[in-house]
Structure formats: structure tokens, C-alpha cells
Amino acid sequence: MTTNNDSRPEQRPDDSRREPHRARDFFSVPAPVKRLFDRFPLITYPANELPHCALSTQRGNRLFVFTDAAGVRRGRPSFNPQCLKWQAYLKFVGIDFELISSNNHASPSGVLPFLLPSPPADISTPIPASKLQKWAIEEVHCEEEQQLNVRFEVYSSLLDTGIRNAWLYSLYLNHENFEAVARPLYVNPSTTNSAVRSALAAQLQQAARDELLKSSTYIDASALEAEAAEAFEALSTLLGDKVHFFDRPNPGLFDASVFAFTHLILDQNMGWKYNRLGQLLSQHENLVQHRERLLKFF
Amino acid sequence: MVLELHVWGPGFSLPSIDAQCLATIAYFSLAVPKDSWVLVASSDPTVSPTHELPALKNGSTWVSRFRNIVDYLRQYSNGAWDLDRDLSALEKADSIAFSSFVESRTQALLDLSLYVTSQNYYNSTSPAYGAILQWPNQWIIPPQLHDAAKSRTEPLGLSSLDLEEMEQQQKRDHSAAIAAGRIPQNFIRRPRETVSGLLGRTSQQNQFRLEALTAELFQPLEEALGDKTNFLSGQAARSSLDCLAVGYLSLALVPDLPHKWLRNSMQRKAPRLSQHIDRMRRELYGTVNVSDAFSSSGGSSLPWQAPDRARLVTVGTTLLNSLADATPILKDIRLNNRLRETAEASDSGLSPVESQSLAAYARGQSKDTLLSIATVIGGVAALLGYMVHVGVFSAQEEGEEEDHEQEHTRDYEDQEAEVQLPESVNVSDFLGVNTAAL
Numbered sequence: 255m256t257t258n259n260d261s262r263p264e265q266r267p268d269d270s271r272r273e274p275h276r277a278r279d280f281f282s283v284p285a286p287v288k289r290l291f292d293r294f295p296l297i298t299y300p301a302n303e304l305p306h307c308a309l310s311t312q313r314g315n316r317l318f319v320f321t322d323a324a325g326v327r328r329g330r331p332s333f334n335p336q337c338l339k340w341q342a343y344l345k346f347v348g349i350d351f352e353l354i355s356s357n358n359h360a361s362p363s364g365v366l367p368f369l370l371p372s373p374p375a376d377i378s379t380p381i382p383a384s385k386l387q388k389w390a391i392e393e394v395h396c397e398e399e400q401q402l403n404v405r406f407e408v409y410s411s412l413l414d415t416g417i418r419n420a421w422l423y424s425l426y427l428n429h430e431n432f433e434a435v436a437r438p439l440y441v442n443p444s445t446t447n448s449a450v451r452s453a454l455a456a457q458l459q460q461a462a463r464d465e466l467l468k469s470s471t472y473i474d475a476s477a478l479e480a481e482a483a484e485a486f487e488a489l490s491t492l493l494g495d496k497v498h499f500f501d502r503p504n505p506g507l508f509d510a511s512v513f514a515f516t517h518l519i520l521d522q523n524m525g526w527k528y529n530r531l532g533q534l535l536s537q538h539e540n541l542v543q544h545r546e547r548l549l550k551f552f
Numbered sequence: 553m554v555l556e557l558h559v560w561g562p563g564f565s566l567p568s569i570d571a572q573c574l575a576t577i578a579y580f581s582l583a584v585p586k587d588s589w590v591l592v593a594s595s596d597p598t599v600s601p602t603h604e605l606p607a608l609k610n611g612s613t614w615v616s617r618f619r620n621i622v623d624y625l626r627q628y629s630n631g632a633w634d635l636d637r638d639l640s641a642l643e644k645a646d647s648i649a650f651s652s653f654v655e656s657r658t659q660a661l662l663d664l665s666l667y668v669t670s671q672n673y674y675n676s677t678s679p680a681y682g683a684i685l686q687w688p689n690q691w692i693i694p695p696q697l698h699d700a701a702k703s704r705t706e707p708l709g710l711s712s713l714d715l716e717e718m719e720q721q722q723k724r725d726h727s728a729a730i731a732a733g734r735i736p737q738n739f740i741r742r743p744r745e746t747v748s749g750l751l752g753r754t755s756q757q758n759q760f761r762l763e764a765l766t767a768e769l770f771q772p773l774e775e776a777l778g779d780k781t782n783f784l785s786g787q788a789a790r791s792s793l794d795c796l797a798v799g800y801l802s803l804a805l806v807p808d809l810p811h812k813w814l815r816n817s818m819q820r821k822a823p824r825l826s827q828h829i830d831r832m833r834r835e836l837y838g839t840v841n842v843s844d845a846f847s848s849s850g851g852s853s854l855p856w857q858a859p860d861r862a863r864l865v866t867v868g869t870t871l872l873n874s875l876a877d878a879t880p881i882l883k884d885i886r887l888n889n890r891l892r893e894t895a896e897a898s899d900s901g902l903s904p905v906e907s908q909s910l911a912a913y914a915r916g917q918s919k920d921t922l923l924s925i926a927t928v929i930g931g932v933a934a935l936l937g938y939m940v941h942v943g944v945f946s947a948q949e950e951g952e953e954e955d956h957e958q959e960h961t962r963d964y965e966d967q968e969a970e971v972q973l974p975e976s977v978n979v980s981d982f983l984g985v986n987t988a989a990l
Contacts, residue, residue: 286939404775405646407768411653456920468704469659470617471603477620484648491645 315349316370317341318356322443326353331517331552333439333524335421337367339514340386344369345551346505347396357444387507399506406500406508409492412485413511419466420482420531421515423475426462430527483534490538497547505548516545554590556609556857557621558600561593561684562840564807566833567854568593568606569680571662572618575799576606578836579622581854582790583633590857593845595684598870618799619651622792635791643784647793650776650783654793657769658800660705664762665804665814667701672809683842688867692874708765766817773797774822781828794832801825802833881925 283291319337324330332338332353344351351369361368363382369389370380381389391398400406425436432455441454466473489512493499499508518524519531520542526532535541557580563569567577580589600607604616608624615624626634639647666677681694776783782794804814805826819826838853846858877883 286942404772405649408646408653408772408776409649411656412649415652415656468700471597477617481619481652485652488645488648491641492649 315351315372316354317344317351317367318354318360318369319367320357320440321353321355322439323355326355329353329552331521331549332367333518334366335418335514335518336365336383338517339510340367340369340383342505342513342548342551343387343507343510344390346510346548347390347394349390349393396506399500399502399508403500405492409489410508410511412488413515415469416481416485417515419469420478421519422462422465423473423478424528424531426459427466427473428528431529432459434525434527479530479534482531486535486538486541490541493540493544495540498544505551509544509548512541513545513548516541517549520545553610555584555588556590556592558592558594558605558607558609560605561595562842562845563680563684564676564803565839565841566802566806567591567837567840567845569677569684570605571659571800571803573606573799574802574837575618575796576608576621577854578795578798578832579618579625579635579792581836582795583625583635586855590855591845592857592859593684594859595686596689596866596870598866598873618796635789635795638789639784639791643791646776646784647791650773650793651796653772654769654797654800657765658804660708661765661769661814662800662803663701663705664708665809665811666807667698668705669809669811669813671811673698675810676807684845688871688874692870708761762813762817766814767821770818770822770825773801774825777825777828779824798829798832798836801829802837805829806833881921 317340319332319341320334321330321332321337325332332341341353356366358364358366361382362380365383367386368380368382369386371389387398390396424431426432436458437451437455440458441451444454445451463473466478470477498505499512500506502509505513516535519529519535557576559568559573559577560570561568566574568574577591580591594605597603597605599605600609600614600616602614602616606618606621607614607616608621610624610628615621622634631637636644636647665672667673678694678698681697682690685693773783782790783797784791784793801818804818807815809815840854844854845856847856
């Protein structure tokens with residue numbers, strides 16, 4: 255015990271002298287680089303004030319989606335299929351909400367849409383898209399449609415794979431469409447700096463390409479379009495001459511998922527330059543009418 | 553003309569190790585007369601111009617992927633070899649939807665089970681590929697497939713099935729501890745994780761997630777199958793959906809893996825489906841040994857034809873290609889070229905306008921890549937020029953000489969310190985045992 259205590263003060267200085275040497279050998283920064291970085295931060299700004307805009311005083315549910323100023327004012331459909339799906343679903347089940355134009359960087363989970371419920375609920379917890387249905391069921395006691403029909407999940411996979419992949423290709427990887435549609439909607443509102451714009455655009459296209467290359471070794475445009483054509487055909491057969499999918503009296507989540515794609519594909523205001531999906535979809539009259547019926551909600 | 557079906561070779565006592573290939577084999581053995589096709593276990597995607605397997609070769613025409621092959625067979629035989637010809641409109645819609653469902657959902661689970669779950673990959677999948685691949689592909693292809701499977705399943709958030717990932721995380725924690733505490737590296741206790749310990753913990757974390765994923769897949773299928781002998785109602789004959797299902801699900805059911813969560817949950821959640829798939833795969837595939845595929849005259853029920861042995865040229869190009877694919881900037885250029893080649897190829901099935909625009913796009917992309925290379929080179933040159941201009945190099949050289957001298961003296965000190973270490977340092981200090989209590 256005494257030897258331990260004696261040896262300690264002896265060891266300490268030795269140890270502490272040794273450590274910095276070693277650290278310098280392995281981790282030290284070259285002198286010029288260190289001089290450069292010593293000058294940072296050049297200036298430290300005071301912290302931003304918390305935002306206190308008019309919105310925070312309002313009491314409604316707020317849904318954050320991709321949209322523009324005009325879309326917010328008139329409650330127009332969002333131009334992003336994921337956002338539009340949930341926007342339409344909440345409208346169909348009769349929940350009031352207010353649209354807020356936003357982007358991915360504002361979302362706690364990194365993706366839009368998300369919803370901030372009105373203050374009586376827990377104000378601090380935003381609800382991501384994956385939990386929106388559960389929240390809506392608790393709010394207005396609508397039915398959970400997945401439970402009613404086994405085909406719900408099965409036909410949903412058509413939207414999640416076939417149609418979505420074709421959408422990604424035609425929006426992001428088709429050069430003309432990207433310049434005419436995606437760039438004004440997703441890239442230009444973020445910034446006016448052209449260098450940042452081109453970097454953002456390249457990132458978007460790369461993300462879409464990576465997503466498509468996950469399931470195949472190369473991107474085959476004709477195969478993607480053929481899959482989408484098959485998917486539209488299957489959906490059209492499933493709908494038949496009924497008013498809503500699965501013969502429900504009111505439109506529900508599945509109608510919203512289909513509408514999210516069919517509306518954007520058929521919407522003239524999107525300004526498609528090359529719209530093969532639109533041609534394929536127009537062959538199915540009942541899907542076109544289904545979209546027109548649901549558009550009346552907006 | 554005999555059709556040649558090129559596939560990944562046999563594994564897990566199934567005729568192929570890949571789900572799409574299995575589905576295509578099932579379709580051929582149901583639809584195509586036995587003397588009109590041969591099965592070649594080439595196990596090398598580069599045999600086909602599309603770099604994909606399964607691939608069907610008919611003379612000089614190549615068709616790849618299950619769906620395209622089924623379409624091609626229908627056209628080639630004028631509808632005679634079409635298993636879906638008698639389906640009603642609603643059944644056809646069901647067939648499309650269920651096919652897409654089985655493909656997307658089962659692929660994710662197979663990726664998790666065969667590739668991402670580390671014990672299964674290292675103990676079963678990787679050796680199985682080793683048995684069917686030739687040198688040097690056996691060192692190149694399995695890691696590629698492994699990485700592809702990992703990136704496909706990343707959004708599911710189940711990376712803790714992957715022991716490698718866990719180990720890297722531990723290493724990061726470990727080095728963070730060193731940096732934070734300035735504790736000598738040798739004295740940080742490194743917890744040795746045993747495989748069973750890891751599994752015990754991760755399986756609790758993953759159990760709920762995996763339960764949900766498997767239930768989403770198996771319950772609709774079990775319900776759709778019901779008491780029938782195939783998936784689509786009112787049909788005695790089997791459709792392309794049955795082929796796809798037996799291809800994908802037999803890979804979930806048959807392989808005898810160290811960590812059997814997928815097989816167990818399939819048998820538990822869908823007993824009828826499991827029996828059905830097992831019956832079908834025995835009927836269509838039998839039990840296949842790896843040697844069957846490489847000897848043309850076998851007792852197997854499938855028309856195997858031995859693949860060509862790799863020639864020196866093929867081996868050389870494989871090595872060069874994989875080297876080029878591993879080089880960062882070259883990789884991007886090659887990827888774009890691949891897109892352009894398929895677009896410009898006359899038999900790619902694109903209309904002239906489409907292929908032109910695709911090719912133009914690919915060319916634009918390679919321009920981008922060249923531009924970024926030029927930018928990087930310019931940037932580095934500017935930095936170097938600036939450093940020379942300021943005189944950084946000369947200043948550093950002087951400094952280095954001094955450093956060297958100092959290092960010599962330091963080295964001696966270090967050696968002395970290390971010699972003294974065992975005598976004077978009490979190890980238990982660092983392991984957190986309270987010496988004062990002694």
C-alpha cells in the first residue's frame with residue numbers, strides 16, 4: 255500500500271510528459287494548417303431570436319409539406335407525392351389543418367410531411383408521416399383500412415415500387431422534366447445562388463439514381479415504364495366501376511395514395527415535358543375519373 | 553433452337569442461390585418442354601450484355617430479369633408457353649400486385665437473412681458462393697452482393713443484425729474514450745463480445761421489428777393461398793405468380809442457416825404456405841448438389857449443361873473491371889458509360905427519341921465528372937502554389953530538422969519509461985479497482 259502511494263507521484267509526471275509527445279507525433283496538425291485554423295472563428299454572431307411569427311399564435315393543426323405560397327393560401331395539393339398522400343388523407347377523414355410550406359431540413363425526421371397537432375394535445379411532439387394514420391384514427395375514430403382487406407397491403411406495394419420508381423425516373427432522371435418541373439419546384443426556392451443550386455440539383459438526381467440502382471444493376475427506362483403500366487392496369491381492374499377503392503362509401507388512405515400519384519401525373523400545371531406516365535394512365539378511364547372526383551375535395 | 557438459361561449456380565440444395573433465378577427455373581420447368589432449353593450455371597453476370605442474371609440466350613438475343621424473360625417466352629412461342637394465358641382480368645390484376653408484393657418484401661427479408669445477418673453470411677452464404685464461383689470471382693462477387701444487400705436494407709434500421717457494424721461502432725466508442733480520457737490505450741478494458749451475448753441483446757431489440765416485417769409478408773400470402781393448391785383462385789394450372797413465390801420463398805424456407813429467424817417465423821406464421829412451398833420446390837427442383845450443375849449427364853431432373861471454364865482473357869477482364877470499379881473517379885465514369893451503352897444498343901427496346909435523350913443525359917453526366925476532376929486538380933494546384941508562394945515548405949523543413957533531434961532524445965526517454973512501466977504502474981488502478989481499499 256505504501257509502495258503504491260509512493261510510486262504514484264513518481265509516475266505521474268513521467269506519464270504526463272510522455273502522453274503529449276505521443277499525441278503530438280500521431281495527431282499533431284502541421285504548423286501552417288494550425289495557424290490557419292487558429293484564426294477561426296473569424297466572427298461570432300449573437301444567437302438568433304426564437305421565431306415569433308403569427309403562426310405560433312394560431313391554434314390549429316399544422317401540416318408541413320412541400321408547397322409554394324399560393325398553395326398555402328388556397329390549400330392546393332402539394333407537388334410531392336408523399337406529402338400529397340397525407341394531405342389528401344387528412345382531408346378525406348375530415349381533420350382540419352393548415353398547410354405550411356417547408357423543406358426536408360426543417361423536419362425532425364428528415365422527411366416531409368410532419369404534423370404539429372393543435373395545442374390541447376402535446377405541443378412539443380411533431381408527428382412524422384409514419385404515425386399520422388394512428389394519430390388520425392385516435393382523433394376522428396376512422397377505421398384502419400389495412401385490417402379490412404388483405405389486398406390493401408398487396409396493392410400498396412404497386413405504388414411503393416413500380417409507380418414510385420417510374421415517378422423517380424421521369425421526374426429526376428429525365429433531363430427535360432428535371433429542368434422544367436423538378437428544378438423550379440425543389441431547387442430554385444431554396445436559394446438564389448447558382449452554384450448552390452447546381453449542387454443541390456446534382457444531389458437530388460444522384461439520390462434518385464442511387465435509389466433506382468438499389469434494385470437493379472442498371473437503370474432501364476423502358477422496364478420502369480412497363481412496370482408502371484402494369485401497375486396502373488392492376489389498379490384500374492381493382493377499382494372497376496366503383497366510386498372508391500375497396501367499395502368504401504368515403505375515400506380513405508388507399509384512395510389518397512393512388513390520388514397522390516395520379517393527380518400529379520395528370521396535372522397540367524406541373525408542366526411536364528415528357529409525360530409517358532400520363533399517356534399510360536390516360537388509357538384507364540376509371541382512374542382518371544377517380545382523380546377528378548377526389549380533386550373536388552381541394 | 554435450344555434456349556440457354558444462364559443463372560447463378562446451385563446453393564443450399566436448391567438449383568440456384570438467387571431468388572430471381574429460382575423463379576425463372578420454376579417457370580421454365582412448368583412452361584417450356586424439357587428438350588427446348590438447357591440450364592447453365594454460369595454464375596457470372598458478365599456473360600450477358602446487361603450484366604444481370606438470370607439471362608436467357610437465344611442465338612444472339614439476350615433477355616434478362618424474370619419479368620422480361622416471361623414476356624419474351626410469350627412472344628417467342630406465340631402464347632404457347634404462357635402460364636398466365638387463362639387468367640381473368642381480376643386474377644391478372646392480382647397476379648401483378650402479388651408479384652410486386654412478393655418481390656419487394658421478400659427480397660428485403662432475404663437480404664437481411666442471408667447477407668446482413670453476419671453469422672449466416674460468413675458461415676453459409678459466403679461459402680456457398682465460394683463453391684460455385686471460379687477464381688477470381690469468388691473473392692470479388694460475394695463482397696459486392698453483401699454491400700448491395702446492406703445498402704438495400706439500410707432504411708429498415710436493422711443494422712444491429714450485422715456484427716461488423718457493431719464492431720465498428722465499438723471501435724469508435726473505444727477511440728472516443730481514449731481521446732476523451734487520455735488514458736493509455738493498452739489499459740482500456742476492451743469488452744470481448746461473444747456472439748451469443750450479442751445475439752441475446754440484439755434479438756431483443758430487433759425482435760419486434762422483425763416480427764412486424766415477417767408478419768406483413770406472410771399473413772397476406774397465407775390468406776391468399778387459403779386451402780387452394782395455388783395462389784390465384786379457380787385455376788388448376790399454376791401461374792407465373794406461383795413460380796415467383798416458390799423462387800423467393802424457398803430461399804427463405806430451405807437454407808439451413810446458423811441463425812434461422814426467417815425460416816422459423818415463416819413456419820410459425822404461415823404453416824400452410826410453408827408446406828405448399830416445400831411441396832412445390834421438391835416437385836420442381838428436387839434436391840440439387842453443386843456437382844450436378846457442372847457435369848452435364850446427371851441424375852437431376854433439370855437439364856443442366858456444364859458452363860464453359862473461364863479463359864485467361866475473361867479472368868483478365870474481370871480483374872481489370874473490378875480494379876476499375878474500385879477506383880473512385882473511374883467508377884463514376886464507368887457507371888455512366890454503362891447507362892449509355894444500354895441506351896444506344898439497338899435492341900434495348902427504347903424508342904429512338906428515348907435512347908437519344910438517355911444517351912445525351914449520360915454524356916452530360918460524364919462531362920460533369922470530368923469537370924469535377926478538373927476542379928479538384930485546379931484547387932490542389934492553387935493550394936500548392938499558394939503554399940510555395942508564402943514559403944511554407946522552407947519554414948517546415950527547418951522545423952523538421954529540429955524535430956528530429958528532439959525525437960532522438962525523446963525516444964530514449966520513451967524506452968526508459970517503458971522499461972520502468974511494469975515495476976511502477978499498478979494495473980488495477982486503470983481497471984477501476986480502488987487501491988485505497990487494499
